Amino acid sequence: MNNESAFSHLHPLTLMLWFSFILCATVLTTNPAIALLSLFAASLHRALTVGVKPRQVALMAVFMLAVTLLNPLFSHHGVTVLFFLGGLPITREALLFGAFMSVLCAAAVLWCSSLSLCMTSDKVIYLFGRPFPKLAVLLSLTLRLIPLFLSEYKRMMEVRKACGLYDSSSLFGRARSSLTVFSALVTMILEDSVDTADSMRSRGVELKGRTAYSEYRFRRGDLLTAAVTAAALVFVVLSGAGGYLGFSFYPSVTELPLNSAAVASYIFFGAAALVPSITEVSLWRRLNLTACASDIPTAKNTL
């Protein structure tokens, strides 16, 4: 939870546009080049923000291997039969398609982890606030209540323990003691929520024209990201619709399209997919440079 990403400082709208484009393109594509680019960019961003954790890498590798090997067991399309397993044909195409799918799944999972890193709950509430004002109130109230309940639960539990009213002799006793506290918590919560509602009402929550507090601004970085994303979107969608990105595994594997429209799509998609990593790296370089720049005058002053 302590991991921060420079990319997450962009405007929520930009983030939503970018993530929906990348996730949709990743899940929808049938082109291995786009899938590999997506996986590469996703792993790069994860490595830059969370870091490389050997256990997670191993898990991901096992998952990808499992997807690759399981597909030919269930799918018997394809013309190149490698061997027969219990009377069922195992084909080269199904194996390759499994590998392709494993790349897509891994990329999507990694992008989703970046998504939950960047799209924090406050940004979601900001985005939901305009089309769903009531829902936004509900969401932000609930988010406030969760830590409150947890701390109240702990407090009540400590008091019960201090009074010697906590039965820790058996699992059943512990469960019953926790349940007593839970029951008290529910009563307190429900009574309190009516008070909260009254005070919200008296402050005009039911009036029209409520505004929301937000500190997001559409900056230059947002404009750049949005422009790159839009360009990639246009290229990928147009080339995809025109059939320039076509690639199929069944009945036999076709050649990777390398016409000019396809190459342009790869470049733009790659550029868009690399935006978070570039933002990350450029932020650190900028911070580093300004640190150096501020060092120079002090060095001069001392001379």
Next chain:
Amino acid sequence: MTKKKLLTELFTVLIVIPLLVGVGSFVFYDRRYMLVSAAIAVVSCLLFFLAFEGREGGTKRLVILSAMTALSVVGRFIFAPIPFFKPVTAIVVICGIHLGCEAGFLCGSLSAFLSNFLFMQGPWTPFQMFIWGMIGFAAGLLSKPLQKSRAFLILFGVLSGVVYSAFMDIWTTVWFDGTFITSRYLAALAAALPVTAIYAVSNVAFLLVLSRPVGEKLERIRKKYGL
């Protein structure tokens, strides 16, 4: 009036979802299962959210609903060390029984959405939101018999565990490579049997323990403040 609104909601769901299935399978031929099912989950959640926006609901109901949602998220959080043994479904069902279908759906779907900020958001979030919401909705529809009969409550707890698991396995199957293969679905179902059993047992246990005290408290609040 609420009956009428309920009917229009159901009608929209019955029109929009077949339309999505039709268009989706026509446009996205090879990835249709994944996309169409995701679209259905998202759209049905959005429909409920829109209905909630249009409702003339008091702030008190809103805050009580948010308290119930927070309670189920906290429940999922407190029981995080015991895998799959969670009180979320039980609290969603209680919320549906005592506060109505719409509140049940919102409590379920928002619990899934918010608790995934603590666990992890992923492509499964819309599906979890949908199925937990639907369990809450069903509890709201069956509110009378669920309050009357203990046996029916137990049956509902078991069924909601099984339905939740079976529905999420559809997601697992389809997510795998975008197509639905029956043999793979059956394999996933069989692999998930122990988890399904834990879901069912935990639902029943939490429902039996919580439904009466929490229900009484909710009814008391309703009487005391005239909701």
